[in-house]
Amino acid sequence: MNIKHAIIKTLLFSFLAMVPTLTMAQDLDPVLKDLIHKGLEKNHQINANRLEGEQAKIDQQLAKSVFLPKVTFNGSFTRLNDDITFDDETQVLLKETQKLVIKEALGLPFNAPFPENIPLQDAPNLQDKNILKSSVDVDWVLFSGLEASNALKASKHKEASLNYVGMAEKDKLALQIIEAYDKLALVKASKQVLDNTENYLNEQAFYVNKAIENGLTTPISRKKIELAQQQLEAKKLEFEHNNILLIEVLHQLTGEARENLRMLQPQLASFVVASNANIEKRYEVKALEEAEKATLYKAKMEKSNFIPKVAMKGHYEFIEDDLSLLDPKWYVGVGVRWNIFDGNHARLKSKQTALEGQKYRDKIEEAEEMISLSIIKSELEYQSAQQNTLIVKKEIEIANETYELVNKQYKNNLTSITELLDALNDVEKANFKLQESYFNERRALANMLHAKGTLTY
Template sequence: MKKLFIAVSFFILVPAFAAVSFAETLEQAWEIGLKVDHLIKAAGEETNSKQAQLAAAKGERLPTINLGAGYLWLDNEPGAYFYDREFSTADKHSLSYQAMVSLPLYTHFQISSAIAAATADLKAGEFTETTAQQNVKLKIAEAYIAILLRKLQTDVALSHEQSLAAHTTDVQNLHDVGMVPVNDLLAAQVALANAKQMLLQSQNRLDIARSAYNRQLNRPLDYAVDISPIPIHYPTADLTYLSQTAVAKRPELMALAEQVKAMKLQAKSAKAVSGPKVMLKSGYDYHENSHQANESIWQAMVMASWDIFDGNIARNKGRALQSQARALAERQQELTTIIQLQVRQSWLDMQESRKRIKVTKETLNQAEENLKVTRDRYKEGVGTNTEVLDAETLRTISFVNYDKAGNDAVLAVIRLRYATGEL
């Protein structure tokens, strides 16, 4: 099969100093999440239910064995007259038992259609279970990437706070020797306070992201989280091929297709209820009777039946199921267009993010150099405090934009894999 994604040789969404040797990977998170998620367990039980329904449908074509026994008490012995004589025909007390075997020989495709319908319904259940797994993997990936982004944003906020703290110290020293006015010091102190508030907010958002991730893995919300970076895997196929792949591989569409098939077969089975049927019956019958020559009898019988008119019950049940099948087919067509839109949107988001990464990466060194030059000018008395604060703000924005672009690129690729059924 043509590979849709190619690995890129660099990582994003991770600090340069992060230790990842023992960190949890996204694949490990998926493995854990798929084992503990309640929705997946529920989907698995629904699949088990459909397997049992298929087994029950197959059992309809097998022979059935019925055993029966009884003991009869009468107040008088049954008798009969023959001319002027009376004689007994049965005992007052008697034991009877029987064993009967029934086998359907022909049911006008009622049983075979029901088996085929149950088989299609089971396949639909399996595709639905796959859908649940992919949905869970997407949620875990989104929570995973959110942690990486929040960690980077916290690092940027910390760097911003440290940079302003150093600048405030410089302004304090210059103010102490009378080189700068007090309003420069006040402005620097206010900017530092705002930076500290930004850091606190970033740390809080990081903690919330970790809690949300732990919830996805059914862990305590305060569980210590250490995760690895995610490599970017950009697709090599074009948008047309990706859309075609999505239509062919999305489990939701496959599930609906099998449900349509199951409904049509159920309609056929329902209509066959009133059709001609042939059944074979055979068995052994014993009836205790001292007045009877043979108390035990072996028997075999072929029975044929046909409900010529049943009030159109079977026919209308079949029509109802056919209408449900057509309704599901319409939903399938609607979902197809939605999935194609998902693929296109994810692909466009990925292209946009790739361009943003390139643009924002170029500004990082420029922003750092601009801040350095501006601070040196301020110390030499040829620049203003406002210029320094603006340069620091630009540096912070540059790093935030770069981190966000990288995060959006990874998330877009993950969502594209989900949209094409490859997750």
């Protein structure tokens, strides 16, 4: 096999190796999907958002718990400095009254002397100085003036908003991982191009050395080959640096071990997507809409401060001995609290929250405008990237044919080694451009799917 046929065979193999397989837009590499899922589990912002969602669920439980009865057990011991009794005049009055009652019971006249053999009882203490109490209280809100129900609805919409924010963060992280993964694929593809170029240079170096031995060319041609080989080594070093950097980026995003990431061999592949793909509402817009609803219910909750509240209270004493003469053993009551005027505090707070809701409405409209613009922009970029891929493929075809022609001329002493190396450099550049074009095409498609809210992973 002569050098010409070897070069053509090598070029053909290189071209076929770099032609990507057409896949549907959502058929991501399983390795990439695994990296995305690991990144979603690791990301601190997503985890923090999840915890905020759990807090919103607890807020809902707190709102519901308003209508549950609150039961409190109480116990206390108190020692007064002395028993609480009636004053002397009242005690005398009570004893005299007691005498009258006894004489009436004995049938004695009103003015008759009181029998000395009948004892009189002292008036009981109003409160003994040693007081031991044990009781239970029940407080039960029967109607909160719609405050609790509005708080519950506000918490539900807040939770939904946080969930959508979390989904939007997941999309952003997925885009970062996909881009880093595709960049790694671009670097790996560039390494393949460099290896193919090295093979070309080795073939030419072999031919030049033979030509020098036969007096068909000068040593200057070999030096030019050596210079091209040194420049190639510099490009290889750049590849190594880019490879190390991308491994670190993926490690930081996903937490995957560097050893496993170094073993990855991703490949660029064109995606095919229908031009009439559906457009879904973005998570960012859904989050803002739910936040707007949450503020509206919060405003209603604050405004409901003026609606009467109804509650029931019950009390029961377990120990009767230490109760005062005026203390009941148990009681049950229903009360109404109606806030007539609170210095405009609730009204102003409600108005402030309503203005916050208007701010969310403005953000929603702004987000929808920006998303609409991003959809148009990404569609145009995707179309341009596809067209550029076709152009670059034609450039590769021309570069390969040119190299074949110049190589033939060089072997017949019709051109210089410089023109041959220039032709080889054009082949290398065209193959690099093709990989870059695939990369840009995938980036534009990923951005378009994200803009339309249809990115899945």
